[in-house]
Amino acid sequence: MEINPAVTFKHDRSIMYAKRPKVLIVGAGLAGLTLGMLLYKAGIPFEIYERAAKVKPLGSAMYFNCTTANLFKQCGIYEEFVALGKYVSSIKMCNENRELEFSVDFEGHEELYGANGYIVSRPLIYDLILRQIPEEHVHLGKKVLTMQQGGNGVLIRFSDGSEAEGDILVGADGAYSAVRQGMYEKLKKTNKLPASDALPLPFSTVRLVGQTHPLSAEEFPDLTIDKSQFRNFIATDKMYTWSTSTTAQNTVCWGAILFLDEETSKDNDAFRNSEWGPEAAAAMCEQVKDFPIISGGDKILTLQDLIDRSPKEFLSKVMLEEKVFKTWFDCRTVLIGDGMLYLSIFFSHTL
Numbered sequence: 612m613e614i615n616p617a618v619t620f621k622h623d624r625s626i627m628y629a630k631r632p633k634v635l636i637v638g639a640g641l642a643g644l645t646l647g648m649l650l651y652k653a654g655i656p657f658e659i660y661e662r663a664a665k666v667k668p669l670g671s672a673m674y675f676n677c678t679t680a681n682l683f684k685q686c687g688i689y690e691e692f693v694a695l696g697k698y699v700s701s702i703k704m705c706n707e708n709r710e711l712e713f714s715v716d717f718e719g720h721e722e723l724y725g726a727n728g729y730i731v732s733r734p735l736i737y738d739l740i741l742r743q744i745p746e747e748h749v750h751l752g753k754k755v756l757t758m759q760q761g762g763n764g765v766l767i768r769f770s771d772g773s774e775a776e777g778d779i780l781v782g783a784d785g786a787y788s789a790v791r792q793g794m795y796e797k798l799k800k801t802n803k804l805p806a807s808d809a810l811p812l813p814f815s816t817v818r819l820v821g822q823t824h825p826l827s828a829e830e831f832p833d834l835t836i837d838k839s840q841f842r843n844f845i846a847t848d849k850m851y852t853w854s855t856s857t858t859a860q861n862t863v864c865w866g867a868i869l870f871l872d873e874e875t876s877k878d879n880d881a882f883r884n885s886e887w888g889p890e891a892a893a894a895m896c897e898q899v900k901d902f903p904i905i906s907g908g909d910k911i912l913t914l915q916d917l918i919d920r921s922p923k924e925f926l927s928k929v930m931l932e933e934k935v936f937k938t939w940f941d942c943r944t945v946l947i948g949d950g951m952l953y954l955s956i957f958f959s960h961t962l
């Protein structure tokens with residue numbers, strides 16, 4: 612297909628109704644897969660292209676509150692979602708002396724909002740969503756290098772020299788979205804990009820996340836409680852917060868966030884372009900290991916006890932840039948997930 616930029620897009624309803632647009636999704640992360648699941652339900656043609664040859668089940672837990680959990684109701688997989696998750700009836704804010712400061716309560720939210728909030732291990736929720744999409748729609752090992760769009764369609768080219776064409780291009784390719792960068796370059800040339808969107812991502816926090824293997828009630832007594840024990844710890848003298856929560860699989864998901872200032876931001880700069888994963892995580896474990904946590908028992912635990920019980924290959928250090936881009940679509944291209952908004956809806960409730 613030749614993409615003809617001169618043909619302007621017209622909303623011709625007779626054509627729109629006769630033809631279901633083909634959607635090309637770049638990125639098989641949570642955003643890309645969730646959109647794929649919805650399009651599949653709606654009977655709209657789509658293909659997902661992911662640069663990784665294999666998807667790594669990284670991360671800790673995702674908290675879906677009563678509003679976001681409705682997604683699974685709408686897709687008819689709420690029961691499965693609930694079976695994987697542990698009900699969160701409150702989030703407890705604690706201090707460094709292991710005392711409760713205050714509690715945010717969610718009891719009765721199902722009547723109000725139509726669903727309850729659950730904490731689910733990130734690899735499991737990823738797998739649940741992936742299972743809703745027929746395999747042949749997910750193409751692995753396909754790294755998008757360039758894209759073109761015009762009145763008659765979109766065309767993307769992959770690093771292996773192959774191409775794909777469709778009607779709508781969705782950039783679901785994460786915080787360093789290639790689709791966003793391609794789109795912004797073109798907008799910049801025609802002076803259509805707001806100045807704030809042209810600035811680099813501000814690098815404001817570093818996060819370490821992990822998950823223990825299943826623990827016994829002896830190791831972590833709170834696991835016997837059928838509601839997730841979800842605690843956030845706030846320090847008065849350090850630039851960290853940390854949290855723990857119990858899951859339905861008897862694991863403890865945990866995480867620590869370092870809030871960066873100008874100095875510490877520089878220290879972490881080298882990490883900016885490196886991979887998320889075990890290597891970078893080890894150094895951060897050292898920094899947070901003595902932070903106090905609550906297990907429900909009389910044992911005095913710290914994050915070290917959880918680090919010791921967490922498979923190292925699933926530990927990840929993630930950096931966060933809090934930035935909301937103004938420009939999220941152009942012509943036939945649209946950005947979703949971390950590509951348009953780092954610190955996504957999921958992240959506001961993460962561990």
Ligand SMILES: Cc1cc2nc3c(=O)[nH]c(=O)nc-3n(C[C@H](O)[C@H](O)[C@H](O)COP(=O)(O)OP(=O)(O)OC[C@H]3O[C@@H](n4cnc5c(N)ncnc54)[C@H](O)[C@@H]3O)c2cc1C
Nearest residue numbers: 638640641642662670671672754755784785789948949961
């Ligand atoms: C390792 C990791 C651990 C995390 N842990 C947690 C956690 O424990 N709890 C929590 O709540 N949140 C966690 N998050 C954050 C949360 O999961 C993200 O906010 C969410 O994943 C964003 O989804 P996304 O689909 O927009 O982007 P991503 O998940 O980043 O997915 C983007 C996908 O696009 C692919 N891609 C990128 N460029 C290209 C290209 N050019 N061509 C083709 N494909 C491309 C990438 O390989 C990737 O699979 C974690 C994120 C990561 C990456």
Ligand SMILES: *[C@@H]1O[C@H](CO)[C@@H](O)[C@H](O)[C@H]1NC(C)=O
Nearest residue numbers: 676677678679724956957959
């Ligand atoms: C649930 O989380 C979403 C995303 O952060 C937020 O918009 C919504 O207001 C939350 N719902 C409630 C009831 O707090």
